[in-house]
Amino acid sequence: MYLRTFCRLFSAMAGPRPVVLTGPSGAGKSTLLKRLLKEFEGVFGFSVSHTTRRPRPGEENGKDYHYVSREAMEAGIASGDFIENAEFSGNMYGTSKAAVQEVQAKNLICVLDIDMQGVINIKKTDLNPIYISIQPPSMEVLEKRLRDRKTESEESLQKRLKTAAKDMELSKKPGLFHEVIINDDLEDAYRKLKGVLAEVRRLALLCSFYKCPQLLATVTRRHRAPFTLVSANQDHRVWIRCLVMIRQLMLSVTRVPFLSCKQEILKVQKS
């Protein structure tokens, strides 16, 4: 019990864990991610990758991707600007250090949408994300979704299906992901995704307490916590840490939910 509490506190102090979403092209990653970013605006932030592929209608430079030439991308990789990069279906993709830092600087949980090669490469870094694989119910459904999306040429579609078959096989390796979500019914898949991310959000809130004493003061006052914080200036950081630790310990002893007021906290955080 104490070990669990210690681990939770330690992770909280290290900052919110990033989240990696992966899975075959057409599995529904972007659909789920867009919904998540909209519902939890101010909680999750998207790591905008670089790519050499052309923008699709409706996609925005700097929002969906940073669209760059192969030369620019290769130069960036050579300069060490990227955490990882991969070649996918004839185009280059990569996560820049700046993309992740930009999200983390806003104190948001960084979400990456990357392919299987990216997962393998990120595992060699110290990013330490939560890995979630989004899988289609079958290859037939995947093909139908990709065709219906009408974004790919026949050649690009075939390449994606071939890679998908390979990646789906690789994905069966035990221990590769923290969670595998089969995206059959969208509502069901989204509910599962939110469930998996609940703990990540809880720890992120704890982190935000450390970084924002004012917020903690507001929260404790609002919810008549047993410990009252009178002042919230920077000099009281140490006391705030102690307070959070005591409350966490109380949670493990009394089983009273530490963050039962999650939604209110989010509202305070936004305002």
Ligand SMILES: Nc1nc2c(ncn2[C@@H]2O[C@H](COP(=O)(O)OP(=O)(O)O)[C@@H](O)[C@H]2O)c(=O)[nH]1
């Ligand atoms: N390794 C890596 N893969 C990425 C990155 N950005 C996107 N991808 C992956 O590249 C693949 C193709 O992405 P995209 O061209 O947007 O097509 P879509 O996934 O079919 O919508 C997907 O599997 C993405 O997850 C990145 O920065 N690194």
Ligand SMILES: Nc1ncnc2c1ncn2[C@@H]1O[C@H](COP(=O)(O)OP(=O)(O)O)[C@@H](O)[C@H]1O
């Ligand atoms: N559960 C689902 N049921 C039916 N269609 C879906 C579902 N999830 C996603 N789609 C559709 O499938 C297509 C591929 O989804 P998308 O999010 O673009 O996949 P990815 O980002 O993994 O390539 C999109 O047209 C999307 O609207």
